Amino acid sequence: MADALTKLLQDHDWLMADGATGTTLFNMGLQSGDAPELWNADKPDNIRQLYQGAVDAGSDIFLTNTFGGNASRLKLHNAQNRVGELNRLAVEIGRDVADASGRTVVVAGSVGPTGEIMVPMGSLTHEIAVEMFHEQAVALKEGGADVLWVETISAPEEYKAAAEAFALAGMPWCGTMSFDTSGRTMMGTTSADMVKLVDGIENAPLAFGANCGVGAPDLLRTILGFAAHGTETPIISKGNAGIPKFHDGHIHYDGTPELMADYAVLARDSGARIIGGCCGTTTDHLKAMREALESRPTGGRPTLDDIAQKLGGFSSSTDGTGDNEPQARKTKRRSRAE
């Protein structure tokens, strides 16, 4: 039997995902520096409200409050021995909300990066990364997640480790990376690199794409980059609602619901089939996005100029996929080796 997301993708041209988890929990009183995942046990009503908000705003998919739910992240809060419990609880609450919605809503078990650097640059080995992701994956599965959803990844090696862990857990999955450095991930991965990465993974994801990063224009440039490679795998677009500003002791993302509505429609025109928000995206933004996606016709693929005109400019002039990219210095040893 196919999973819920595969079925939804078969029946619909596009799906709407959810918005921000962190921003929403802050608005409910989460203190900066505290682990959002602890609320799965301590404040389940708030977590229920988080999911319900996305469902009521028209999301077809929502991500569980488990982004930092791996052992490496929970260790910061001395909760590394609670991986199973906190992930299971998050999904169980989500399952209740989704099943009570009266339509098919996908509960996606969120998996964030370990936060560690993998060998040879860092100390995290492939085996330990797989083990950590697997521990979380099993708990998300037990809680009743429809799919697993790894997000905000920078290193291709970490993406692969997650894919392997999800295969071990026998779960379908989606995975997005964060393109926040001149249109690339922090580790230098371009949109073109990611298409190759995804095409080369044995346990292929149901969908792949980009999340977070720097603002909607950059994110859409990345989506266009994916689409240009003619990939068959559905593309996910989860952009931030503008950029973060500080107001009266609160973080506020400056993107309006109107801007996010334009972003959503442009994301679909750019080739994304699963469209949602990331940091700063509230239920007001989601409602405006849903409304726009339903009421506005689809258009042709936008140009970078179209995007800049409607959503603002880009953070860098290139994103690593063009012909005129700046080149690394030719060093003597390397040029001799060539």
Next chain:
Amino acid sequence: MSEEEDIILSELPDDELVLQMHDDLYDGLKEEIEEGVHILLGRGWQPYEVLTTALVAGMTIVGKDFRDGILFVPEVLLAANAMKAGMFILKPLLAETGAPQVGKMVIGTVKGDIHDIGKNLVGMMMEGAGFEVIDMGINNPVEGYLEALETEKPDILGMSALLTTTMPYMKVVIDTLVEKGMRDDYIVLVGGAPLNEEFGKAIGADAYCRDAAVAVETAKEFMARKHNQGATT
């Protein structure tokens, strides 16, 4: 690989050796850098001269290309590791010879945030530029920062956050410094992917640094200003 053996560092004259070390730093070749440092020291170079001419100048090239989106974190980490290996040889010698100190920095990632890639890069690049760097690691509560400031008495406090959920904590730290009347004793620099210049200003930092190369430039600028102020008062 056989082509690489063509370059025999010990046979190069000083100026070519230094340029080759810049290349080797760029390529993140740790052993070659160690060898180069030993050769220069053996030829009677002052440790401080080796540091500035070979290592710092080399890391400046790396920093520039990182800033311009030509090199990315993996390459820079390898380069920084190579530099660190060179520094490891020089450090005790620098202390013996009383080489000039550019400034001192305490740096740490805020509570709840595990990402220390950016912080490590800043730390290494600052060391590469001649600063003394005290690294507090990840997940630091405000009390930890206060303690480190009091014990280490640095010129600069650097804070890093990579997550939306943790970046407001920088303001908690700065507000506490203000409350305790300590804020003006330090240059406060902040960094991290979700931040921007306006955010840095809004929380009361002296500057937001987009990346490690900018952090070094900014730190030098503030230290120069600090020294100028010191001279006039």
